[in-house]
Amino acid sequence: MATPVRQVQTKPARQETAPHSPHPTEHSSFVSPRRASSNINPGQTSFFDGSYFAADPQGGIHRTAGNRDQSVTYNVPTWRYVYNLTLVALDTLMTLIACALVFLFSHDSYATLLGQHEGLTVFLLLACACNIVCLYACKTYERHTMGEGYGLYTKIINSQALDFVAMCTITYIFRINTPRTLIFAVPIISLVLITIERCLMRKALHRNRRKGEYNYPTVIVGSPQGIHETIAQLKEGYALGYQPIAVCPVAEVGTSGDDDAPQHLISVKDQFVPATDAERDLAVLTLDSHLPQTAKQLNAQTVLIADVLTRDSETMRTLSLAVESMGIELALTTKVADVAGSDLRLRNNPATPILTAKLRQYSTSTRIIKRVCDVVLSTIALILASPIMIWAAIMVKHEDGGPVFYSQQRIGIYGKPFTMYKFRSMRTDADAIKAKLAKERGIEDRFIFKLKDDPRITNIGHIIRKTSIDELPQLFNVLKGDMSLVGPRPPLPEEVARYDSLYSTRLLVKPGITGAWQVSGRSDLSKEQSEFIDVSYVQDWSITGDIAILFKTVVAVLRGTGSY
Known part of the structure; x- marks a missing residue:
């Protein structure tokens, strides 16, 4: 009797998209991440499924002390x-x-x-x-x-x-x-x-x-036929060093023949029929935002795209960022090619040419350097800013007798929630009247809720906001590891719930006290500009770029540009 295929479900699956329904989140060029998802119908699914946090393939949620995700490690064989x-x-x-x-x-x-x-x-x-x-x-x-x-x-x-x-x-x-x-x-x-x-x-x-040693555990993504062909080619191309451990069968449906039309993908796990005994031992995964962490939990070193996914689709771009941010190599057969922003390298193996993609800023060494810089610089900043912080705490308490600090749940790296700290700059009932103000000002659909004449802000709040003193307690978040000195603005849970696939990639890095958004106009930017800046940062960030942002932050604070 044939051995059944081992199925791995990362999370209760949403309803699969109907074969001929449009999928607006898949587009070939980036103009505005939100624009692509504005017409999503209820019941449709996309690559992003609320977070990048995955269930343990063996069952249960993979957590450690402090609710941290142990799977976010960068292991080298x-x-x-x-x-x-x-x-x-x-x-x-x-x-x-x-x-x-x-x-x-x-x-x-x-x-x-x-x-x-x-x-x-x-x-x-x-x-x-x-x-x-x-x-x-x-x-x-x-x-x-x-x-x-x-x-x-x-x-x-x-x-x-x-x-x-x-x-x-x-x-x-x-x-x-x-x-x-x-x-x-x-x-x-x-x-x-x-x-x-x-x-x-x-x-x-x-x-x-040749003996099956010294290989890189690999997850293969593609059509069932493409997966079969790739596995057979890898068996001959031992020099490549890819050892399949799991597959992710997908299919492209509803194509119009137009090269510029959005790519529409569905999961076809049930259509993958093992052709050999070796294939029967492979895990079968679903293509969604949990795939990268599931691959990491399976100790995968590479995600190999066999076919189907086009190089300029939104799913490919999102998947590439998610996979590489986990320290996993993204490899593509030459049927797929090019991933924007990555270092591409063609490996002309006789069995099958392979194109690998790599974002160097997500290497282990760069991550370590960034973390060391965060700890050292935030410690120094806390020591130097302690007199200002003491003054701010006294003034906030003195004005209305309310709490000095304001804590709020924000969403961090890979969709993990954390508590962010700030000096309170608003009235104690600010959150209660937020929805009312948003409706009155006609900005209910905007991620970043900022008003130039916000009636909720206290007198001392205007001062500490204009000078960014209210954000100094976030240095403790940096020391805890929830945030970085430089990164995208930490979003609210309700904001994340409205992300489309491309904009969700901002969750692949730690949120920051300052970032490209803060030094490029802050609240004066349009929604599209803010979103574009965040996605661009995820794809292009570097240590030297972060240093430049820190210097620009000083200038932005002194000028008070977009600060209200």
């Missing part, structure tokens, strides 16, 4: 650490052997270094360190480079050319008396030795992959 450390050790050994060969045939060079105080030790350390740095800079330690042929050797050549330039520069700047023979010969000999070493290591990697 142990074998990659071992393999890369082995490469570093062997690359260093090859450099030392290259130096020894030069000394063997150039006794003058050896004698010159021995005649200097610690000259030999300094040169060997410099040669090894410089070579490793250059190999790293030329990306020879990246996850896919290690299994490649021509691409790997090209990078090794580039690294040794860079090593030669670096050695020349360092010895000149620091006036190190190093024989020219060493500067010229060591990179050349190292090139030959490292190429041989990497070739042997590459073959060893391929042997292990």
Whole structure:
């Protein structure tokens, strides 16, 4: 009797879209994220399903202390650490052997270094360190480079050319008396030795992959037929290193033949019939906003798009941001191609060409740097701002005797709720009359509720809002890890409930005290401008960009632009 396919349901599924109903949230160009969803009919479904938080595939909600999501981690397979450390050790050994060969045939060079105080030790350390740095800079330690042929050797050549330039520069700047023979010969000999070493290591990697080891667990998204074909191709293309662990069958329906028409997708889990025993062991997932975290909980390292999803659809753009923000690689067959904003790389494997996409700002190292900056800078800011915060607390309490702080539930990264703190700048009944004011001013459909002449704001509230002092308590949210110094504005739950797929990507990063919205006009911006800025930040943010925003924030606060 055939083994049944293992089904994984990330959340109680919504009703599937009828095959021929329009799907306005799928559009090929970004003008306004909200515009695309303004005509969604009740009962229709889209990629975004309220949050990016997924249920545990084994059952229940995957939570830890403090209601934090343990699945949001950026794990690297142990074998990659071992393999890369082995490469570093062997690359260093090859450099030392290259130096020894030069000394063997150039006794003058050896004698010159021995005649200097610690000259030999300094040169060997410099040669090894410089070579490793250059190999790293030329990306020879990246996850896919290690299994490649021509691409790997090209990078090794580039690294040794860079090593030669670096050695020349360092010895000149620091006036190190190093024989020219060493500067010229060591990179050349190292090139030959490292190429041989990497070739042997590459073959060893391929042997292990033939045995099913040293692979990347992969979730394949596409039509049932496309999934079958991709699995068969990956079996032959072992050098790619993708090991299927789950599939996500989808189908495109209701197409009009117009290339500019929105793409309409539905889940077809029931139509995936395993063709082999190996396919029967694969989990079957649903294409929705919970897919990235479910893939993470299954320890997937890659989500591979086989077909169906078009490169310029809203679902593809949203999925790419959601997957890559989880630290999972997004890979596309050449049937799909291009993802805007990502670093694309074509891998010409004989079995099947693969195009991988990567947003480098979502790497583990960049995330760590951002978190360290948040902790250090927020601590310094709290110390420096403590006199101002004490003054503000006294003034708020003195005006009407109400509470000093205002706490409110906001939605953080991946749709997780948290409590945000501010100095209270409004009357104690402000929330109660918000709906009435919104109806009177005709702005009930706007995400950001801001009024220039808001009657709810107290006298001291006008001052602390104009100077942004009211937001200083959010520094404690940054220390807790709920927020970042820089990021999109933390939204309310009712705002998130109205997000469409594309605008929901702002939940893929931590909300910030300041951000691109705050330094670009704040409340003076239109709804479309605010939404576009948030989505653009998710796709393009960087550490240097965050630093620039922090500097611009100082200018924006001094000018008071859009602050009310």
